[in-house]
Amino acid sequence: QVQLQESGPGLVKPSETLSLTCNVSGGSVSSGDFYWHWIRQTPGGGLEWIGYVYYSGNSNYNPSFKSRVSISMDTSENQFSLRLAAVTAADTAVYYCATVLVANFWFFDVWGRGALVTVSS
């Protein structure tokens, strides 16, 4: 089964860009079987979908993030990444990467353990 592990800085300054990577094992990001997603959970517990990337390079984002977000993949490293620009304290959250099977599309099969990112000066 696919396993996911997030990594990246745990502290980001306001107005800077948050960058996280999700390392994939037990599967390939080049596989057309999955969509590769990012989701976050705020300190209050609320879950928010951020977006996904597909092996073709196509991506789709939550409109609430407007033009701040970018998700890409690195097939040579078998990983995919999240970049969120112009962060504020409201972006403090645990960030999860997750998979969606193409055959299912509508729900999240596998989740990483999560990475806490704090936005503070």
Place this chain on the structure above:
Amino acid sequence: QSVLTQPPSVSGAPGQRVTISCTGSNSNFGADYDVHWYQQLPGTAPKLLIHANNNRPSGVPDRFSGSKSGTSASLAISGLQAEDEADYYCQSYDRRLSAYVFGTGTKVTVL
């Protein structure tokens, strides 16, 4: 941006049956999008519990069941056990928002 509403908490004694409601709207459940449920044990990531209204992934006990009707959905836990103490989230897709959406979350306490 939680467009799916859940009660903040429910509780029950061991062996009892509890239900968690999830209220949506015409742009998600009412538009024929399914409901999915996740269990989040303390300090861990959410885990898929029920998909497509009432389907359990391999390994999930049949004590857990789900349903959806109109613009609402519910998760039932029968024969409540201490290990069921966790946060539970519903999830669907919203066509007005063009986004996957989650419920506000419900904490289940076993008395």
